[in-house]
Amino acid sequence: YWRKVRYWQRRHVPCPRQHWLWGNMEGYKHQRSFNDIFHEFYKEFRQTTLPLFGVYIFVKPVALITDLQLAKRILTKDFSYFHDRGLYHNPDDLTGNLFTLDYDKWKVFRTNLSPSFTSGKLKRMLTTFITTSNVLIEVMEQDIMGGDNILDIKDLMLRYTLEIVGACGFGCQTHSLQNPKDQFYQLIQNTFIGESNGTVEKLLILAFPKVARFLKLQYLPANMIKFYTKFVKDLLESRKNSKIQYNYIIDILNEMRIEKSGRKLTLNEITAQTLIFYQAGYESTAFTLTYTLYELARNGEVQKTAREEIISVLHRHNNQLTYECLSEMKYLEQVLKEILRLYPVSPLIIRQCSADYPLPTHPDIIIAKGQMVIIPAYSFQRDENYFHQAETFNPDNFAADRSDSSFLLSFGEGPRNCIGMRFAKLQMTVGLILLLSRFSFSFCDKTENPIVLTTSKWYIFKS
Numbered sequence: 480y481w482r483k484v485r486y487w488q489r490r491h492v493p494c495p496r497q498h499w500l501w502g503n504m505e506g507y508k509h510q511r512s513f514n515d516i517f518h519e520f521y522k523e524f525r526q527t528t529l530p531l532f533g534v535y536i537f538v539k540p541v542a543l544i545t546d547l548q549l550a551k552r553i554l555t556k557d558f559s560y561f562h563d564r565g566l567y568h569n570p571d572d573l574t575g576n577l578f579t580l581d582y583d584k585w586k587v588f589r590t591n592l593s594p595s596f597t598s599g600k601l602k603r604m605l606t607t608f609i610t611t612s613n614v615l616i617e618v619m620e621q622d623i624m625g626g627d628n629i630l631d632i633k634d635l636m637l638r639y640t641l642e643i644v645g646a647c648g649f650g651c652q653t654h655s656l657q658n659p660k661d662q663f664y665q666l667i668q669n670t671f672i673g674e675s676n677g678t679v680e681k682l683l684i685l686a687f688p689k690v691a692r693f694l695k696l697q698y699l700p701a702n703m704i705k706f707y708t709k710f711v712k713d714l715l716e717s718r719k720n721s722k723i724q725y726n727y728i729i730d731i732l733n734e735m736r737i738e739k740s741g742r743k744l745t746l747n748e749i750t751a752q753t754l755i756f757y758q759a760g761y762e763s764t765a766f767t768l769t770y771t772l773y774e775l776a777r778n779g780e781v782q783k784t785a786r787e788e789i790i791s792v793l794h795r796h797n798n799q800l801t802y803e804c805l806s807e808m809k810y811l812e813q814v815l816k817e818i819l820r821l822y823p824v825s826p827l828i829i830r831q832c833s834a835d836y837p838l839p840t841h842p843d844i845i846i847a848k849g850q851m852v853i854i855p856a857y858s859f860q861r862d863e864n865y866f867h868q869a870e871t872f873n874p875d876n877f878a879a880d881r882s883d884s885s886f887l888l889s890f891g892e893g894p895r896n897c898i899g900m901r902f903a904k905l906q907m908t909v910g911l912i913l914l915l916s917r918f919s920f921s922f923c924d925k926t927e928n929p930i931v932l933t934t935s936k937w938y939i940f941k942s
C-alpha cells in the first residue's frame with residue numbers, strides 16, 4: 480500500500496495531496512465530475528517544470544499531461560507506446576468494442592470499419608442526412624404549432640442523431656424522432672461506459688477494470704442488453720430474407736472474418752461493436768449540436784452571420800444543398816470548431832502505456848508500462864496560453880489567419896482518434912444549415928444561462 484500511494488512522491492513528480500483511500504478523487508463523492516477535478520489540478524500544476532503531474536484514483540497512480548507537445552506526441556508519433564485505453568471490457572456483456580479493446584483486437588476492427596467513413600461513403604450519406612434533418616424540421620414545426628414556441632432542443636437533438644446513426648450505420652429506422660417515447664430511445668440513454676453505475680462502481684470500472692470484471696459489476700442494464708441483442712439479431716435475420724445488397728457497418732461486421740482462425744464474428748461480438756456506434760455516436764453529436772444552438776441563441780450576431788453565409792452559399796448553388804457547397808460554409812465551420820473547443824464532449828483523452836516510456840524532454844522520468852495517462856483536452860482548450868480569452872465563445876479563434884496556431888483535441892488525435900469524426904462533422908453541418916435556414920433560435924424562460932455542466936457523467940458531460 481505505502482509503495483503505491485507514494486508512487487509520484489518517490490519519483491519527484493509533483494502531485495496534489497491525497498486522501499488515504501480516495502486518492503485525489505475526493506471531490507467525486509461530492510458530485511464533481513472527473514473533468515472538474517482534473518481541470519482544477521491542471522490549473523494548479525501546469526506551470527511546473529515537468530510536462531506532466533501525477534494524481535491518484537484511489538491508490539492508482541495516473542499521469543496527467545500538461546504539455547501540449549507531449550500530448551500530441553503520445554497520441555501520434557509515440558502511438559506504439561500508447562495504443563490502448565486500458566478500459567473495462569468483457570466478452571459477455573457487450574463491452575468488448577472498438578473503444579475499449581486492446582491493440583491486437585482493436586486493429587482488426589479499426590481496419591475493417593474505417594472504410595465505412597471514406598469521403599465517397601460520406602457523400603452517399605448526404606441524402607440520408609438531409610432527409611432526416613427535414614423530418615426533424617417537420618417535428619419541430621408540429622411541436623411549435625401545438626405549443627408556445629418553446630422546444631426542448633437537447634431532447635430533439637438526441638432523437639435526431641439517434642435516427643441518423645441507425646439510418647447510416649445499420650440501414651434501419653427507430654422512429655425516435657417522431658416518437659419521444661420510443662423504446663429504443665428510452666433504453667439507449669445513459670449507456671455509455673458505466674453511465675448507469677454508481678459512484679464507486681464507476682471509479683472501479685475506470686481505474687481497476689480487472690477488479691470490476693472479477694466482481695462481475697453489471698456494466699450495462701440487463702434489460703438494455705437483452706433488448707439490444709434482440710434488435711441486432713432481428714436486423715440480421717431480416718437481411719437473410721432480403722435480396723437487397725446491404726453495405727452498412729452491421730453488414731461489414733456480419734461478413735467479417737477474424738484473421739488466422741478465419742471464423743466469423745459471434746452475435747455477441749457483432750452486437751457489442753454496433754452498440755458502440757450508438758453509444759459513442761449519438762449523444763456526442765447531439766450535445767455538440769445543442770451547445771451550438773445554445774451559443775447561437777446567446778450570440779445573436781454570430782447566428783445572423785452564420786445564417787447570412789448559409790443563405791448566400793445556397794443561393795450560389797441554386798438552393799441545392801450539395802456536398803460541394805458544404806466546404807464553402809467557412810464561418811459555420813469556425814462556429815462548430817469553437818463549440819468543439821469550449822465543449823469537448825469527451826473532455827479527457829485516455830491512454831494506457833504499453834512499455835516503459837522515458838519522457839523525451841526528461842528521460843530520467845518514466846511513464847511505466849501499464850500506467851494510465853490522461854490528456855486533458857478540455858483544460859488545454861480553455862487555457863489562456865493557447866487561446867485569448869479562452870473561456871469566451873469566439874468563432875474568430877478559428878478564422879483563416881489564426882488557424883495555424885489553433886488546435887483541437889475534441890476528436891482525439893492519431894491512429895486511435897474518433898473514427899466517426901468526419902461523419903459527425905458532416906451531420907452537424909447539414910443539420911445546422913437546414914435548422915438555421917428555417918428557424919431563428921433564442922432563449923426561453925427555462926433556458927439555463929449560463930449553462931451548467933452536469934457532474935453526474937464521468938466521461939461525456941452534458942448540461
Ligand code: HEM
Binds near residue numbers: 554579824
Ligand atoms: C461531436 C461528435 C463526436 C465527438 C466530439 C467525438 C469524440 C471522440 C473522442 C474524443 C474519441 C477518443 C479519441 C482518442 O482517444 O484519441 C472518440 C472515439 C470514438 N468515437 Fe467519437 N466523437 C463524436 C462522434 C462520433 C460518431 C458520430 C461516431 C460513430 C458514428 C463515433 C464513434 C467513435 C468510436 C467508435 C470511437 C473509438 C475509436 C477507436 O478507439 O478506434 N464518434 N470520439
